[in-house]
Amino acid sequence: MATHIDAAGVHYTPLNKEVRAAVAAGETEIVLDNVLGQRFIADGLVGEVTITVNGVAGGDLGMFMRGPTVVVHGNADHAPGNTMEAGTIVIHGSAGDAVAHSMRGGKVFVRDDIGYRGGIHMKAYHERRPYLVVGGEARPFLGEYMAGGMILLLRLNAVGPFAERGLASGIHGGEVFIRGEVEDRCLAVGAVRMPFGEEDRARIRPLVEEYCRYFGADAESILADDYTRIGPAGTRPFAGKYTWE
């Protein structure tokens, strides 16, 4: 039996306090009803718990989070998964800018669209690898300064090639997969196209299947399409920029 918390009119601090207390008491399922823009839900939360958010989550959902699964039945404001360590965020809707900013581990799934700077500065460390999967569109600067992990942009309702600028500018680790074509002019400093082969299709398969499990699409037809794979030209994009005094 899940713990239900009515978030109507509740400030984020008491709301988070209540969530933390429930997790500390051993609760593994929490449902937050009537969420209306409360920020910082599950901020810094550590533990094995599933939190269902009914409503629209405010900024920095799951920031610094390590472990929990957060399922949002609605949209999310900016930076869900900001500097997240481990766990899963599933958003049944769209999300704002800087989704998965500096995320170091765990997964973020967004059913529809995300704003600017998605997956910016995502990084990996040893076994920790972050994944951002977006079903719809992303705005410019996707994967900017990316240092590790994987971004998968499915563009399920797309017409024409991906045409948002600043794609993966300054990327020096990790990779971005975009379903379909990408216009050449979008690739920014340090970003290069890489071959997409069957091995790569096998690597994205679990993420596509997980996306379809959450949001109910057909994994095989999505996987059957062509993808553009983008990675770093090198791990030291700015090594040649400087000279000594």
Added chain:
Amino acid sequence: MAIGSVPLRYKITIDPDRCMECGRCIENCPYGTFRKEGDRIVAVSRNCTACHRCIAMCPRDAITLVEHPVDYRSHPLWTPEAREAIYNQARTGGIILAGMGNAMPLPSIFDRLLLDACQVTNPSIDPLREPMELRTYLGKKPSKLAFRRTEAGDVELETKIAPNLMIETPIMIGHMSYGAISLNAQLALARAAHTAGTFMGTGEGGMHPDLYPYQKRLIVQVASGRFGVDIDYLNRGAAIEIKIGQGAKPGIGGHLPGEKVGPDVSRTRMIPEGSDAISPAPHHDIYSIEDLAQLVRSLKEATEWQKPVFVKIAAVHNAAAVAAGIARSGADAVVVDGFRGGTGAAPKVFRDHVGIPIEAAISAVDQKLRSQGIRNEVSVIASGGIRDAADVTKAIALGADAVYIGTAALVAMGCRVCGTCYRGLCPWGIATQRPDLVARLDPVREGEHVANLIHAWTMEVSELMGAAGINAIESLRGNRDRLRGYMLDEGMLQVLDVKTVGA
């Protein structure tokens, strides 16, 4: 046309009558300035950085170092530095990197501010026999206090006081990351902070486990790259500092080159070995003062509102307005880093030409916060080129609550300010990750040296206060009447809100 090499910067000579060919200079110089030729040691002056390690280690005082005279045609505009920078850039096509603080021969405002002292009418205080209060609390102060009477008739404080940091001296050690400096250097600083009853900053490189025993004295930093930042790191620190800007390089980010990201630095920063650690200029989630407020609150929320959050900015012309925004963002302190602030590496053009002096910035920030009635909302920490107790005292009189020292603490550990930190070969074991060089720095002994420095300066501040008839640092803060400007123009006196000498 061939550019050729530029002239030597320094000239090293070895006195053959004194040298006993022990080879310590060869062992000690990581830049390869010395080598053995037959039965004598010769110096390759071109490699010298004036780090002074050879001179300090020579048992016979046989080594002499002089700045090498440059015989370009003299010209007031086309200085040797200007010409050599052009040769360098014409050859390489790169941005010139530089270390340490601003190297332009600009006048110091601190040196043109004179402290006051009491004479007969307003007696001075003798710190030898009078208690002097230098204890400082950093963080929000309530604008008023509310009390209530209990049923038992006692009086209880009703106002909830925000968490503050308590320091026994107004001098703290600024943020220098593991990566920029060695672990032994960080350990020495942490020990010094512990001994002196103050705090040190971790910089943006995470916290190495060897620093955990000192974590109550550490302020953890969150920069745009979020290196080493996780919930444990945030909970370990006594306070959290968001780095927006740095005095040595306002408006640009940080960049630790992959060569310096060895196994231990990699673990601490939580990035793969050998990869560049890029902290871009903006935080990707801060594009406005409202966004900054959101980051401040997210850090407080993550740590359950137990820790003060500082925001560090570079001293730039609109620093006062930004500080007012920071005060309203929920932050507990604003750190203002002046254009003399040090760095491990910055583009020379930024280090030398961007930003404003800390003296002007602090005064402007203090005045702005006072004029808006929000000075109590935020503490003000001054940093960037604090060289002695006089600078500390003047910074506080101009409106700072406390200061951060950086270069001065490194000098206390042996740094000779050679400005070559960016090469990662620091012979003193400070700005290097090379194990043999790091091992040269003894964290215990150098920790004592830094603690001694802070202790000595604290006593000097106390004496200066006593001379001015002030027995509590609270009474010195923003007390511009204890300062007079000497050879400063009217405009500057107005910015500083200080009277001229004789007035």
